[in-house]
Amino acid sequence: MKKVAIFGGSFDPIHTDHVNIIKTCHYKLGFDEVWVLPAYVNPFKTISSSSVTQRLEMIEIAIKGLDFVRVETFEIRKTERSYTYDTVCHFLKKYPNINFSFIMGSDQLDTFEKWDHFSDLIKIIDFKIFLRTDVINEDIVKKYNLETFEFDNNHLSSTKIRNLIDIKLQIKEVNDYINNSLMYVYERxxxxxxxxxxxxxxxxxxxxxxxxxxxxxxxxxxxxxxxxxxxxxxxxxxxxxxxxxxxxxxxxxxxxxxxxxxxxxxxxxxxxxxxxxxxxxxxxxxxxxxxxxxxxxxxxxxxxxxxxxxxxxxxxxxxxxxxxxxxxxxxxxxxxxxxxxxxxxxxxxxxxxxxxxxxxxxxxxx
Known part of the structure; x- marks a missing residue:
């Protein structure tokens, strides 16, 4: 059965660490494919700083040459906030012959139990946790027996990139796109x-x-x-x-x-x-x-x-x-x-x- 990692997030913008997680899923964890799933609006965020088209174009730039990556627009094309439970149910129903796992960063563990329909979600899909922060919520990891993984971590975040922090660690082609599109002018x-x-x-x-x-x-x-x-x-x-x-x-x-x-x-x-x-x-x-x-x-x-x-x-x-x-x-x-x-x-x-x-x-x- 084909193994697919679903990697969701705002990707506003996508950056080097996102790509390093994607590569780790394929080359080290053995996933046949990684489906990048940009959210229209993260339920824990109130605003998106870029347009749908811009985020999709940045993702395409970042994953160029990675033929095992597929961009799924199920959430980003919606006109309302997206919830992981609804998305996972959609994919499980549509692709019953695929073994799915959901990728998330360790920085999300503190709010993990607040996710919509969490008690059902944790039962229907396997979560893979990537160690993005030095300190993580070990109680949540142990409580749900979650697997954690290291990757080539630059400790980047989309917030940092929007605010011109650690730009030298960003994917050059994505940074050029951001500059040439006058993105994140408000923050910068x-x-x-x-x-x-x-x-x-x-x-x-x-x-x-x-x-x-x-x-x-x-x-x-x-x-x-x-x-x-x-x-x-x-x-x-x-x-x-x-x-x-x-x-x-x-x-x-x-x-x-x-x-x-x-x-x-x-x-x-x-x-x-x-x-x-x-x-x-x-x-x-x-x-x-x-x-x-x-x-x-x-x-x-x-x-x-x-x-x-x-x-x-x-x-x-x-x-x-x-x-x-x-x-x-x-x-x-x-x-x-x-x-x-x-x-x-x-x-x-x-x-x-x-x-x-x-x-x-x-x-x-x-």
């Missing part, structure tokens, strides 16, 4: 800045998207760079200084209000593991520009200055100019920024990078 950005700045970031992303359409540029890159441009804006000075100095100490000579752009670029590279240099450069240059400005650099620089919530004098004219001619609009906005900086300070304290950009694009284009 909103919680680290005030609401006005968060909405500004979203608005800049939308303005960048519009400018990309008008300039026949890659829409997704523009949306990503625009939305993420201010990710380090509300960091403490010490955190900002630490990450900048780990890459380029000379940047600390620039004015304090522009440091977040450098920190944000380095944050994307170091902590998000972004490897798209175009996006990193656009975030780096969005405050004071540079002699070398790509289309994306100009898009993000301008989108930041003319996003929908901006209401300073002459902004409507500048919006119209940028949307009709990106380069001319960029030069005008750079000129305005220089003049405002001079009015507040002087040409010796506004920062070398702004002076270089101004001399190149404004003076050089007269």
């Amino acid at each position: 950005i909103e919680s680290k800045m005030d609401q006005d700045r968060y909405y500004h970031s979203l608005n800049v992303g939308q303005e960048a998207l519009l400018l990309a359409k008008l300039n026949n540029y890659n829409l997704n890159k523009a949306l990503l760079a625009g939305t993420l441009h201010d990710i380090a804006k509300r960091w403490s000075f010490e955190d900002t200084k630490q990450i900048i100095e780990s890459y380029d100490k000379s940047l600390m000579l620039e004015p304090k209000p522009v440091l977040h752009s450098f920190a944000g670029a380095f944050h994307l590279k170091r902590d998000w593991l972004f490897d798209d240099q175009d996006i990193i450069n656009a975030v780096f240059k969005h405050t004071v520009a540079d002699k070398e400005m790509s289309v994306l650099d100009m898009i993000v620089f301008c989108a930041d200055k003319i996003s929908v919530e901006r209401n300073y004098p002459d902004v409507e004219r500048l919006r119209a100019l940028v949307r009709s001619d990106l380069k001319l609009g960029f030069i005008e906005l750079l000129k305005n920024q220089y003049e405002v900086s001079i009015a507040k300070n002087d040409d010796k304290t506004i920062g070398e990078k702004l002076l270089i950009a101004y001399n190149h694009w404004v003076k050089g284009n007269k």
Whole structure:
């Protein structure tokens, strides 16, 4: 009789430890197949951070090449919360000639007896417990004579991944998918800045998207760079200084209000593991520009200055100019920024990078 392990969970997102459990089921425990069963909404959770399509696509990326794995959509396609008892009954009835076991992590043992129809569930299917935590509920293990198993454990969790913890241990292709889809923005950005700045970031992303359409540029890159441009804006000075100095100490000579752009670029590279240099450069240059400005650099620089919530004098004219001619609009906005900086300070304290950009694009284009 074929042996199948049912591995249920939110998989929001799927990560390296999930895949290591899957591999252990097949290669060490002798299961012929592992059926990955993403839940629509875990009964012990109140929200899912990603869409059904996104979770399924991430799973397919993670299990690529594992021909013994099958994705079952019985739960995720439902329009209501899923319960393990109903799912198990469904599979036992539909596949009477398969010997099923249910896979769960040891971190779920504390709530195990609270599962729906638990007293019936424990009698109709065998549970295999994988040791995800250092300390487990031994009383539950002994009470129900549960088998426990070790695996190549990185002590990852989906919560950690959503919050940029231990990203280097995540499956690279899944992490790239998450980054390129702007997933988990709320956890990664909103919680680290005030609401006005968060909405500004979203608005800049939308303005960048519009400018990309008008300039026949890659829409997704523009949306990503625009939305993420201010990710380090509300960091403490010490955190900002630490990450900048780990890459380029000379940047600390620039004015304090522009440091977040450098920190944000380095944050994307170091902590998000972004490897798209175009996006990193656009975030780096969005405050004071540079002699070398790509289309994306100009898009993000301008989108930041003319996003929908901006209401300073002459902004409507500048919006119209940028949307009709990106380069001319960029030069005008750079000129305005220089003049405002001079009015507040002087040409010796506004920062070398702004002076270089101004001399190149404004003076050089007269």
